[in-house]
Amino acid sequence: MALSDLSDWMDENTGLDCVWFVKRLSANDTLANETHQAGPYIPREFLFRVFPEINRPDVENPDCRFVLSIDSHMDRRIVRAIWYNKKLHGTGTRNEARITGFGGRGSALLDPENTGALAIFAFLVDEQGAASKCRVWVCRTEIEESLVEDRIGPIDPGQSRIWAPNLERTADLYGTAKRVRTSCYLQREEIPLPWLVNFPSGAEIVSKTIEFKPAGGMNPDTRLLARRKCEFEMFRSIEEAIELPNVLRGFLTIDEFLARAQTILQRRKARSGRSLELHALEIFLEEGLVENENFTHQPESEHGKRPDFLFPSAALYKTTTFPASQLRMLAVKTTCKDRWRQIINEADRIKEKHLLTLQEGVSVGQFHEMTEAGVRLVVPEALKSNYNKKIQPYLQSLESFISDIRLLTGRLR
Template identity: 30%
Template sequence: MSGQGDLDLKIRMRASETTADGTPLWWKIQSLVSSSKELFVKKLSRNDTSWADDTRKHQAGFYIPRQVRDKGFFPDLVANNPDKPHIFHAELSVLWPQTGEVTLSGMRHYSNKGPETHFTRLPHGLFRDLTPASLLISGKLSSPISDCRYWIVVLDSAAEEAELLETVLDIRSDFHFGLFPPSLFIEASRLQQDEKQELIERLQHAIRNGTLEMVVGEYGELPQPHVIAKEARDQWLHANGLDRFDPWIIANPGDAIMEISRDIEYTLYRQYELRRRSAELVAILTGKGDLVTAVVNHFPDIDRVLLSASQQRKTRAGRSFEHHISASLGAGRVRFVEQAVTGGRRPDFVMPDLETLNSRNRSACEALVLAAKTTLRERWKQVSSEKLNCEVFLATVDDRVAATSIDEMAEFGITLIVPESLKFSSETDYRPLSNVISFREFFDTEVKRNRPNLLT
């Protein structure tokens, strides 16, 4: 979870959408959060949004999980029609800041059909053409605004605001829905507060005692990516009572890789990053006159530090994913070479080796190429240009890939590999598509069954 200063910087640099009155959307969300008693966040499934893209569907709206309905966030449902005692309902006024609309929305629970409650009468446009795994955030207001007790915002998962929300609420890779206190928007967790306070006190002590240069030197270099990756894997292995990252022992190796790279390692990296970048900035500003003068005169140096942090963060994410795949292949005794140059190309993984890949006397199915990209967007086309004499697989932990892009990958002969929970999730487009397989399927079918020569 990020601190407020970090969030404010991101807001200025990255917020992209505005509300009906021209206010940046993230600013509006922050304002509404500060006036709310509780927050409800949900990762939208295809059932929550498909009605907006298909005019033939008459049932418009998203679903409220039973666990949230029973916690009292929304109004209590009542069944007051003697002829239809199985129908429980409620009405509520809702503010939609993105469009400026106020709706008298409805909640319907058909107790004879299932546990979920349908939320209806809402702006269709907000739910149209959303990227998979988009987010909905709603607040229960302390005092009414325009006679509304609730507000709702829909964030496309490809937008910057969705990433901000995931950061500030510390939303993990396995998140589906939850209720949150508004204080999380402005307060870090107690553990992080303690860590930050310890860092603050150490830097202050170093300034007073003239040892700032020594502290900056101590924090000067982040651990190498493979070192942080191994630290994160070791944490995961310890928590799960395992001694090696073996895909034949781990039931869902893709989910494990996703949790380690997107959650555990990211947290570790931000801890190391906070120490280094804070020390760098303090060193730039200390002893340079008053704060305003120091910031203005040394802005190029500050900008360099922030740019370096951003670039290093992006590079780390990609390499992290590759490190964990490599560790999984190695622990599973799968033959492979990394970053091998072939025909001017450098695939992430060639299995089993270049000799087999380039041999004209062997069946092409004996070898395969595996590319790894944490997020796809249009970057998968870099893989499609790498025409190789074998099957090409592309591994990712991205839950936002649309069916149209996956179909296009199929035309280029690319099979997508995703974590097991994402393959079968109702929040992604992966489940029905034949050219999307899970990591479990990759190891069991593509390696063990179809290419036993890959195993030692």
């Protein structure tokens, strides 16, 4: 299918009778970690809204069947929405909702090679928000993912988004407008005044995040995930304080509205692209690594090539007499399904490239391809369990990576 097919598909499934649930497929959703979940996880609160007949705590594992079409892969079948609630009945430990009945690895939603892919579930709903069928698109390329994120904003691993044209109705039915105060959500009066005039840079927000989530006793892996979550909450609160008044005032022309929407979406994409890198930088400094002595951030390794981090430094990298075996490179990418290949040629002297990612799993086949290309994954400790058990022993935590750098550079904390 051409890219125009995806654009047409999104247009066809954008209406007052459509609600999207968008997520990146984790290894628990596909069959990548061989846990046999047999279907993607969707929050039960959302499934209760679109399939109210399964909201039956008095019944063990209530379910319903409906037609689901995976239009990106020309697959149509009758599937099952089920609430696994045996924990409530004392007959098991599960209390989660899933959609099942896809027929195994032949389905794009269960194909391990689609782990990390962006998937849109477009539910056709009535006035009460109940669904009659669902159409799905599983993005096959990075370009397709960009088309989707240009429309609704970036989706990071572990996150999901409920989206519909009639936001007021969607908020009422699905609870997306409820704003629960968290430790990092800033009320308008808590936001620095300059930020209300000019949207703060990513570095400024990360710096504020560190005030809320100082290092304390947290190890680097825990700290990274806690700060990412905190920073996202903070970003959204600032965005709401600045942009919501503009939205409520309304727009005089369609072009004016589209320009504002595009500004918001591009800002979200820019934030998502640099956030993880900035957090890693701060953690390196907190762990006692000295910039340009133990690492260099955004150096030029060769003409036109800029890895995210070089260790011990760019100067030593360019010193031809310095042993290549003592050099390290770290790339930072929130998702790595298609993006890992971008780092292979970033630092010619370094054969093994380390890649820090938050992606929740890759297929065994893709992992072997990465390994053969000299790419080693660095994954926060809490996310390792999302990977296939065959892969887990070869994953390196951020804390372990930093320890290796200390030994490499002789830098003691």
